Amino acid sequence: MSSASSPAPGFLAQLPRGKMAENVLHFVRMLRAAGLPVGPAKMIDALAAVGAVGIENRDDFREALAAVLVSRSEHLVLFEQAFDLYWRHPRLLEKMLAALLPKVQGRAGDAAELPARLAQAMLPPPRPRQETLEQETDLDATFSFSAREVLQTKDFATMTVEELAEVKALLRRVKLPLPELPVRRTSAAPRGRAIDVRATLRRSVGAAGTLAPLRFRARRRRTPPLVVLCDISGSMDRYARMLLHFLHAITNEGDRVHVLTFGTRLTNITRHLRQRDVDIALAHVAAAVEDWAGGTRIGACLLEFNRHWSRRLLGQNAVVLLISDGLDADAGEGLAFEAERLAKSCARLVWLNPLLRYAGFEARPAGIRALLPWVDDFLPVHNLDSLTDLAKALARGPTRHSGALARAA
Amino acid sequence: MDSQRTPAAVPATVDATLALLGQHDYVADRRLATAVFLALKLGRPLFLEGEAGVGKTEVAKVLAAGLDRRLVRLQCYEGLDTAAAVYEWNYPRQMVEIRLAEAVGGVERAELAHDIFTTRFLLRRPLLQALSPEDGVPPVLLIDELDRADEPFEAYLLEVLSDFQVTIPELGTIRAAAPPVVVITSNRTREIHDAIKRRCLYHWVDYPDASRELEILRRKCPAASEALARQIVGFTQRLRALDLFKAPGIAETLDWAEALIALDRITLDPQTVADTLGALLKYQDDIGAITPDVAARLVDEAQVARAGA
Known part of the structure; x- marks a missing residue:
């Protein structure tokens, strides 16, 4: 028997001990506090790796720890900074962190962002910042049925604080039923098309000599991945803050939902939204997103998405929800090209636009005109009812009518 | 499996690993050599991620050549299932066997079932080949482009990668006498689940300088x-x-x-x-x-x- 994953007895006894081991342990704990997913098993691995490589060569020592402790290329930068800080002068680090402290408690997004994150990891956590997206007031939500009726159709932008709180609760219950698509994987099915030779044969052994009934298999069905691109610029502010509650709910429901926000830059907030508690999740989002309520550069952000994310997220017939009012600071520059690429890389591009609630909506702004020819569905998103309509539209199944909307507009 | 062949020794240091890769014309940087060395030393799968065409698959080929082991390659694709990845029963032969048993007569049903589901009728696909090699030398198992497979296959791999065993309902559990050297590659067309990565040593293969x-x-x-x-x-x-x-x-x-x-x-x-x-x-x-x-x-x-x- 080998010592592949279940170490042989005495394995722990062979791990390095003493000051070095202690230092490695502290280093791993610091990384964990800084947000790297390193559990106790990784701690043992790290010690084993150090034991295997030795500590004579600093580079080898670092690469050995990296091989064990880093499991995403994005974490490599953080690891390297932490390594340099920690293994150079542990004392110096402490002093530096002490100096950093006032900054750490300030607003996130300082120039020294990564050291700040590491500093937080080394120090007892400051009191949770009261920076949720909306100052929510607790209220006894004893709304009558008719009150809820009114809320269904009321514009998010015109709601009072109390109404918003109530709607947030409702938003968390909206479901998005994407139509299931057949995948390559099969499962046993009485009315399947393909003969399940294995099951048939197993039956026929039991019924040797007589005719065995054929067994069948059919393709399984599965909902496609959903990618949400949510505009959080100034003009979308009110809607985006509400929709985040909705996005949090659908992110936690499906395993293949990814959410990115954009304003002047693109931020992937999927990991933050996976946090079950909605308030904690949104606090994390608030800290991660640096361009809240700023300008919009839709073209630049879509370009960034196409370059860096589309190949990773848009496999397996992904559906893209683009939530934006289409008001672009760059006046639609480069937007049509990127929109075309986006539309051609996904199975379905749905544009949700709160401006569409106005009866006299016209596709005047350059950004809107550049986007429109490439979207498959163009729907409003300004109240609860519109989200229900969205669910219905998605359930209708794929509709590829690129260009049709532009001609109609 | 009695004719045990002793596999070539794994390199003892990072430098030796670098030299081994170099002997077979793979110019690795020290970071990659360290990851390879640790994978061999600790008996862990090596997870290589990077853009297409940076030499991820080549690592497995070179390791197989350098360590004088067979390369068992599993190319992943959507819908990859156990029949293609692990094992399949040889149905035509089984049917012939049943027909023969009927012609001869006098064979008990239970006995027939027992005879039909034996290793004689088992078609061994890459994962099973890697776990129970015919020559007794653990091979290099290359699981190529794992991101192309779907999540259910990833979940299946967990058992293989952590315990180096597969379970065949009709036969029982087959466990590797010695674990193969496992190299997994991904082009990152989607994120591989953390559960897989946690069992592996991770290395991001970058463009060379x-x-x-x-x-x-x-x-x-x-x-x-x-x-x-x-x-x-x-x-x-x-x-x-x-x-x-x-x-x-x-x-x-x-x-x-x-x-x-x-x-x-x-x-x-x-x-x-x-x-x-x-x-x-x-x-x-x-x-x-x-x-x-x-x-x-x-x-x-x-x-x-x-x-x-």
Whole structure:
């Protein structure tokens, strides 16, 4: 028997001990506090790796720890900074962190962002910042049925604080039923098309000599991945803050939902939204997103998405929800090209636009005109009812009518 | 499995690993050599992630050659199932067996079932081959482009990777006597689940720097003159710095070098670059972005850098 994953007895006894081991342990704990997913098993691995490589060569020592402790290329930068800080002068680090402290408690997004994150990891956590997206007031939500009726159709932008709180609760219950698509994987099915030779044969052994009934298999069905691109610029502010509650709910429901926000830059907030508690999740989002309520550069952000994310997220017939009012600071520059690429890389591009609630909506702004020819569905998103309509539209199944909307507009 | 063959010893240090890879013309950086060394030493799967064409699959091939082991390759694709990845029963032979048993007569049903589901009728697919090798030497198992498989297959791999065993309902659990060397690659067309990554040593394979790329080119493409090789490397290194949809990998560099040699070019010029760009860039938008002006500038820079080097 080998010592592949279940170490042989005495394995722990062979791990390095003493000051070095202690230092490695502290280093791993610091990384964990800084947000790297390193559990106790990784701690043992790290010690084993150090034991295997030795500590004579600093580079080898670092690469050995990296091989064990880093499991995403994005974490490599953080690891390297932490390594340099920690293994150079542990004392110096402490002093530096002490100096950093006032900054750490300030607003996130300082120039020294990564050291700040590491500093937080080394120090007892400051009191949770009261920076949720909306100052929510607790209220006894004893709304009558008719009150809820009114809320269904009321514009998010015109709601009072109390109404918003109530709607947030409702938003968390909206479901998005994407139509299931057949995948390559099969499962046993009485009315399947393909003969399940294995099951048939197993039956026929039991019924040797007589005719065995054929067994069948059919393709399984599965909902496609959903990618949400949510505009959080100034003009979308009110809607985006509400929709985040909705996005949090659908992110936690499906395993293949990814959410990115954009304003002047693109931020992937999927990991933050996976946090079950909605308030904690949104606090994390608030800290991660640096361009809240700023300008919009839709073209630049879509370009960034196409370059860096589309190949990773848009496999397996992904559906893209683009939530934006289409008001672009760059006046639609480069937007049509990127929109075309986006539309051609996904199975379905749905544009949700709160401006569409106005009866006299016209596709005047350059950004809107550049986007429109490439979207498959163009729907409003300004109240609860519109989200229900969205669910219905998605359930209708794929509709590829690129260009049709532009001609109609 | 009695004819046990002793496999070649795994390298004892990072330097030895680097040398082993080098002997088989794989020019690795020290970071990759460390990851490979640890994977061998700790008996962990090695998870290599990176852009297409940076030499991830090659690591497994070189390891198999260097350690004198068989390479068992499992190419992943959507819908990959146990019948294609692990084992399958040989149905035609089983049916013949049933027919024969009927013709002879007198065979009990239970006995027949027992006879039908034995290793004699088992078709061994890559994962099973890797866990119970015929010559007794644990092979190098390459699970290529895992991101192309779907999540259910990933979940199945968890048992294989952590315990090096597979379970066949009719036969029981088959466990590897000695674990194979496992190399998993991913082009990151989707995120691989953390549960898989946690069982592996992770390494991000990056584009090589200029000196390493030159060394690779010298080894893999000796027909290219030193001057041409330097120009090619200078050009592709600068190309990667541009904002492209898909930067060329080392595989593309080698293809391009072959193409230039086939065309009898001794030195780069903008026209040649324009004619052969299809070997380096695979997207029309990217090719369109390399206008004659840009190509001329890059060629100039590559030549200046060569003069300075």
